[in-house]
Amino acid sequence: MNLLACLLLAFLLVCAVSVSFTRSLLGSIILLMTYSVVMSVLWILLRSPDLALTEAAVGAGVTGILFFAALARLRAVDRAAKNGGKGATHAEDQ
Amino acid sequence: MPKINDRYPASAHKRVSDWLTNGFTGLDREMTQAETPPAAPSAEAAGQAEDAFQEKARRDRERESDLYARLHHWSVTRGERQARLLYRFLAVIVCGGIVFFLLRTVSALPALGRVDAPVNNEVSYRYISRGPEETGAVNFVSGMILDYRAFDTLGESSVLFLASCAVMMLLRLDRDDAKGPVPSPLSLTGGDLHGDDILRASSLVLFPVIALFGAAVVLNGHSSPGGGFAGGAILGGALMLLSNAAGEERVSRLITERRASLAIFTALLFYAGAKSVVFYTGANGIPLDIPLGEPFSILSAGLILPLDMCVGLIVALTMYGFYRLFTKGGY
Numbered sequence: 214m215n216l217l218a219c220l221l222l223a224f225l226l227v228c229a230v231s232v233s234f235t236r237s238l239l240g241s242i243i244l245l246m247t248y249s250v251v252m253s254v255l256w257i258l259l260r261s262p263d264l265a266l267t268e269a270a271v272g273a274g275v276t277g278i279l280f281f282a283a284l285a286r287l288r289a290v291d292r293a294a295k296n297g298g299k300g301a302t303h304a305e306d307q
Numbered sequence: 308m309p310k311i312n313d314r315y316p317a318s319a320h321k322r323v324s325d326w327l328t329n330g331f332t333g334l335d336r337e338m339t340q341a342e343t344p345p346a347a348p349s350a351e352a353a354g355q356a357e358d359a360f361q362e363k364a365r366r367d368r369e370r371e372s373d374l375y376a377r378l379h380h381w382s383v384t385r386g387e388r389q390a391r392l393l394y395r396f397l398a399v400i401v402c403g404g405i406v407f408f409l410l411r412t413v414s415a416l417p418a419l420g421r422v423d424a425p426v427n428n429e430v431s432y433r434y435i436s437r438g439p440e441e442t443g444a445v446n447f448v449s450g451m452i453l454d455y456r457a458f459d460t461l462g463e464s465s466v467l468f469l470a471s472c473a474v475m476m477l478l479r480l481d482r483d484d485a486k487g488p489v490p491s492p493l494s495l496t497g498g499d500l501h502g503d504d505i506l507r508a509s510s511l512v513l514f515p516v517i518a519l520f521g522a523a524v525v526l527n528g529h530s531s532p533g534g535g536f537a538g539g540a541i542l543g544g545a546l547m548l549l550s551n552a553a554g555e556e557r558v559s560r561l562i563t564e565r566r567a568s569l570a571i572f573t574a575l576l577f578y579a580g581a582k583s584v585v586f587y588t589g590a591n592g593i594p595l596d597i598p599l600g601e602p603f604s605i606l607s608a609g610l611i612l613p614l615d616m617c618v619g620l621i622v623a624l625t626m627y628g629f630y631r632l633f634t635k636g637g638y
Contacts, residue, residue: 262532263448266524270540275626278547282633 218258225251242280249273443599443608444529452534453611453618457582460614463536464578464621468571471625478632510552517545525619529608535615539622546627555635567624574617581610 228248235241249272256265417424434451442450452460524531525538550558588595600607 263446263534263537266533266537267540270537270544274544275540275547275629278544279629279633282630286633 218255221251221255221258225255238284239281242277242284245280246273246277249276439602442529442611443602444611445602446529446531446534448532449528449534449611449615450608453528453614454609457585457614460535460618461575461578461582464575464618467621467625468575471571471628474629474632507552510548514545514549514552517548518542521545521619521623525615526605526612528615529611530603530605535618536622538615539619540626542619542623543626543630546623547630550627550630555631559631559635562624562627567628571621571624574620578614578617581614585610 225248228244228251232241232244232248235244249268252272253265253268256262256268421427434447434455438447438450438455439445442454444450444454521538521541521544523538524533524541525535528534528538546558546562585595587593597609599609606612
């Protein structure tokens, strides 16, 4: 249990840092969702299932979908696909 | 003002006051005077008056347009800057006032970590020791957020409602613009993008399971982990999934903007009304016996179940509304 918590915490740190260093917006959203899932498992380990449920539903579910929708609205996903997954970090030509 | 003074001698007010001062004969005299018609003006005089009137009207128009031009010039050169300065000044004053009152409130609270502060002895102890018997909720957290601290949750729900209003203001498109929608990569029915059968079929299989789970989380908020917020988020996610899988038109025909706003508003109103009654009776020592029921059964814990349902409804519809506004710019 302790080892699992340590591993999850380390993974959490890696996720949190890599969100800001990922060049692809799509990738950083997925990393954020991963962060939320790991965090919700940690909440369960900390014996607060209420927070775990909310974290999983809001952090991993709804927030991610809303970010995806916003990216789709900005056409950033299309551009990322066209650039061969390189991602769109700059607001280029419209 | 001069106009009013000019008219005064002929006014009803003058006649009434004359009648009051001079008696009935005064009014009589006035009326007989008014009956004699004034001398008809000659044709020349009428023409001159007409000319003078036209001239005056022309001058007035000129002066008016001149005034507008000057006003426009002023608003472009100096007015805008002055308005901005005034805006900044007022913004600083309002923010400073809010900061001042918040800081005063915070400084009136007991210091953090003080041993004799209520938070450190009575409150948490009472939540744990008497929570289930007072609120009827086996889940302490639900008992806390929907009973002891329900005012907080009402504020949160109102914030969600306000946020959805703000998003609607920012992102909403007019109906005509929405006719030719931007093809959304998320849309499974769009045809040109991601018309993926596997994704669609699995979403349709998963939707009932997720929706039932969300409903169970909402309805069992008082006896198991979860509650209105978590369950509402799950239901909102399920609605998003459905609108991707079964086609946006079908879901948006079921959940129109009008219905969603009405449902959210009704839920907030019910929440505020129910808690107002509880606060009023509680503060005045009026007994209000809401049956608490058996622990662990669905119909228990008094008001917590309906309040949970309200919060769940608000959260689910707000999440779904966010999604619709982000992708389509409308419900």
